[in-house]
Amino acid sequence: MADDTFLITTHDAAPGAPPLRALPANIEAEAAFLGAVLIDNRVIEELNTPLRPAHFFEPVHERIYERITQLLDRKAIVTPVTLKPYFEADDALKALGGVTYLARLTADGQGLLAPRELAEQIYDLALLRELVSVGRNLVEAALDTSESVAPLAQIELAEAALYQVAEGASASSEAQHFADATKTALGMIEQALLSGGHVSGKTTGLTSLNEKVGGLHDSDLIILAGRPGMGKTSLATNIAFNAADRLRRDLADGIPAEKSVGAATAFFSLEMSADQLATRILAEQSGISSEALRMGKISRDDFQALSFASQKLAELPLYIDDTPALSIAALRARARRLKRRHGLGLIVVDYLQLLQGTGRASDNRVNEISEISRGLKTLAKELSVPVIALSQLSRAVEQREDKRPQLSDLRESGSIEQDADMVWFVYREDYYVAAKEPKRPVETDDAKTHDAHAAWMAEMERVYGLAELIIGKQRHGATGKVRLRFEPRITKFSDLADDALADRYAD
DSSP states (O other): OOGGGSOEEOTTOOTTOOOEEOOOOOHHHHHHHHHHHHHOGGGGGGOOSOOOGGGOSSHHHHHHHHHHHHHHHTTOOOOHHHHHHHHTTOHHHHTTTTTHHHHHHTSSOGGGGSHHHHHHHHHHHHHHHHHHHHHHHHHHHHHOOSSOOOHHHHHHHHHHHHHHHHTTOTTTTSOOOHHHHHHHHHHHHHHHHHTTSSOSSBOOSOHHHHHHHOSBOTTOEEEEEOOTTSOHHHHHHHHHHHHHHHHHHHHHTTOOGGGOSOOEEEEEESSSOHHHHHHHHHHHHHTOOHHHHHHTOOOHHHHHHHHHHHHHHTTOOEEEEOOTTOBHHHHHHHHHHHHHHHOEEEEEEEOGGGSBOOTTGGGSHHHHHHHHHHHHHHHHHHHTSOEEEEEOBOGGGGGSSSOOOOGGGBSSOTHHHHHOSEEEEEEOHHHHHHHTOOOOOOTTSOHHHHHHHHHHHHHHHHHTTEEEEEEEEETTSOOEEEEEEEETTTTEEEEOOOHHHHHHTOO
16 A cells, blocks of 8 residues: 555644554545546446445545436436536535636546556545544443443444444445435345346245245344244255255356345254254255154165265355354354355344343343344344344243234244244144044944044144244235145155145135
């Protein structure tokens, strides 16, 4: 970096103290870059650097670049002449010579020799200024002992700020112009259109679910809840695999990651180990039951199918973290690192109640769960990825005749419902029907016993392998039910495509 990017000042310095350094900036590079843009508007189109007005140190340059980008968005040609009406009353520009300063920017045209390099330097210096700001705030907070000391909380805030700098999000805390938000919304609509008209976010791999919720949207917190045995982890594993596999296939087909409806996925498993999750995915992809895999009861042909599935899974952008008893702060730190290293697009947490809050909140379980759910929602917004968090349900479900879950069944805290953008419940009627199996008939039993067991078998046949995903809450659309097929042998959920099966499960 050139020496003139750092300005040295000794004003107000104490005798013998080291000279004070001003914030890093290169005003001449900013002027040269703006001059290049005004001479040839196509310079902006060829930039590799995400340069924004806030990256300019000189306020006048910031306003000039902002006006340039606004005019270019309107397909206008931008020159010193077309800019003049917007800056005739600009007092700060008058100090630089008035509107003639705009013409002087284009006088020598040196910026055209290396516009990309100039843009990169402006961007890099802006990030350095952000680092200075983060460091200053960190030092001030660490030295301030007037409030109760919470060093772990300060580390969490500092790490979040550093992540924003690493992502170039220097203006993330500022208000966003509505035009920028509109562009983002139009991009989502375009993605939904290109995907066939039903996915505006990341795919779940289940067509019926995608059509109901439009995919998994960035910044959303999705709560996936159900009683034990319903298949929460199985469904979450299926979705994680489907999203990661779609990204793998799209990249192989030459589709860039930003255009794919797939996603690199992080699965934080606080209940199961990484090898147990891998066994589930291998079972799903090879068609061999998890029990047979664990016990080694497989044939040579099965082993070949297993070997083929494992080769396919080796390239999967799916990352499993099975660290037990993670705190919400530690989970957020690990997610940021995965986002930075692997371009994370989806996070799954199994499950919410096994996360730990801070020491202060742990004395009250309701407050701790509230802190965890807010932390997960904050993580979704900070990383701009969907977060699926599995959750337990209270035993109140078992006391009702209709065992279908409701929002009021979410365990331990109403804040889970408040923080969530979507709440899904997994419900399998065959689980409850199987538990009601009457006494098996034998040759000496009476006709009533035979009839009761026959009726049970008919009911079991009707509901076996069928599941409901109940959308209990959705900010983006209507609630309702999605009917799915569940294969317990390989713990796989899939679309209920067979009309005959659908008729069996009709209301």
